[in-house]
Amino acid sequence: MYFSVIIPVYNRPEELKDLLSSLVHQTYRNFEVIVVEDGSALSSEAVVESFKTDLRLTYIVQENTGQGFARNHAMKVANGDFYVIFDSDVILPSHYFEVLNQSIVARKLDAFGGPDAADSNFSVLQKAMNFAMTSFWTTGGIRGKLKNPASFQARGFNMGVSAKIYQELGGFADPNRGEDIEYSMRIKKAGFKLELVTEAFVYHKRKNTVLSFAKQSFSFGENRVNVSRFQPEAIKLVHCLPALFLLFIVSIPVVAVISPVAFQLQLALLGLWCIGLVLSSTVENRSIVVGLLSLVTALIQLCAYGAGLISEFAKKMALG
Numbered sequence: 001m002y003f004s005v006i007i008p009v010y011n012r013p014e015e016l017k018d019l020l021s022s023l024v025h026q027t028y029r030n031f032e033v034i035v036v037e038d039g040s041a042l043s044s045e046a047v048v049e050s051f052k053t054d055l056r057l058t059y060i061v062q063e064n065t066g067q068g069f070a071r072n073h074a075m076k077v078a079n080g081d082f083y084v085i086f087d088s089d090v091i092l093p094s095h096y097f098e099v100l101n102q103s104i105v106a107r108k109l110d111a112f113g114g115p116d117a118a119d120s121n122f123s124v125l126q127k128a129m130n131f132a133m134t135s136f137w138t139t140g141g142i143r144g145k146l147k148n149p150a151s152f153q154a155r156g157f158n159m160g161v162s163a164k165i166y167q168e169l170g171g172f173a174d175p176n177r178g179e180d181i182e183y184s185m186r187i188k189k190a191g192f193k194l195e196l197v198t199e200a201f202v203y204h205k206r207k208n209t210v211l212s213f214a215k216q217s218f219s220f221g222e223n224r225v226n227v228s229r230f231q232p233e234a235i236k237l238v239h240c241l242p243a244l245f246l247l248f249i250v251s252i253p254v255v256a257v258i259s260p261v262a263f264q265l266q267l268a269l270l271g272l273w274c275i276g277l278v279l280s281s282t283v284e285n286r287s288i289v290v291g292l293l294s295l296v297t298a299l300i301q302l303c304a305y306g307a308g309l310i311s312e313f314a315k316k317m318a319l320g
Contacts, residue, residue: 001101003031004080008070009088013044015205016088020051028097032056034074039064066175067156075166083166087157090202091119099199110192111161113154116204127285128293129206129213132301137277139241152196156180157204165192173230178223185231213297214304221308225316246306
């Protein structure tokens with residue numbers, strides 16, 4: 001199978017360098033790479049040029065349109081049987097395309113989504129953010145640990161579609177607001193087979209600060225509501241859990257005044273969740289520091305996502 005690797009990039013030449021390096025070391029080599037410079041102030045041209053002897057590379061420079069439409073531009077010129085899409089801040093294990101090719105053929109997939117993970121050399125903050133985004137102690141568990149792989153909604157940092165899907169359905173409908181989720185839902189509605197491929201994971205090297213992680217989580221909550229403009233069934237109970245968690249947290253002072261018994265119950269439930277989360281992260285990452293920091297990132301992720309969802313939903317109701 002011939003793959004077209006599609007990478008939109010915006011002001012991230014160093015991250016792109018790490019991703020291209022991991023592509024050079026793939027055990028399965030039947031792919032081309034299309035990099036779309038989406039209106040960056042920091043050009044990646046020198047980075048791309050340095051890999052042209054090792055990779056089949058196409059470099060496209062365009063005005064900023066957002067990552068969804070940048071991917072569409074790449075798909076228009078792609079030559080592959082299957083388009084594989086990455087964010088520029090991921091790194092691939094060397095066996096990525098080998099296991100992906102095997103899974104697509106064996107399972108007769110038209111599209112796929114893969115999970116993300118933290119490499120052992122990541123910083124403690126990166127590991128803590130990864131835990132918050134992927135653990136069942138948060139809603140992150142839906143990103144790569146589903147019992148039914150067919151229920152997975154692919155994410156733009158690690159996903160792929162066949163050339164046939166693009167020819168029949170086109171590309172992404174929105175530039176940068178949950179466009180990957182909308183595309184996944186549209187693909188399934190059209191009868192194509194999209195599933196989670198657990199083995200096709202990437203190392204997601206997030207460069208967030210605590211503040212930017214909070215802003216990103218807030219935008220994820222907003223994006224879920226934005227997707228419902230295209231796909232009304234996009235919001236399900238599981239997506240409302242962060243909003244309920246946020247309301248649970250902010251109600252604690254009020255409950256303390258109204259009912260001391262209910263207040264003690266709230267603290268007990270919150271305490272059990274905190275202990276379970278810290279222990280789980282500590283064991284998974286083999287570090288109590290990461291475990292404790294994971295509590296902070298999980299609280300930020302849940303509360304910020306919930307706030308974003310509530311805020312955007314209120315706007316939607318007000319504006320119609």
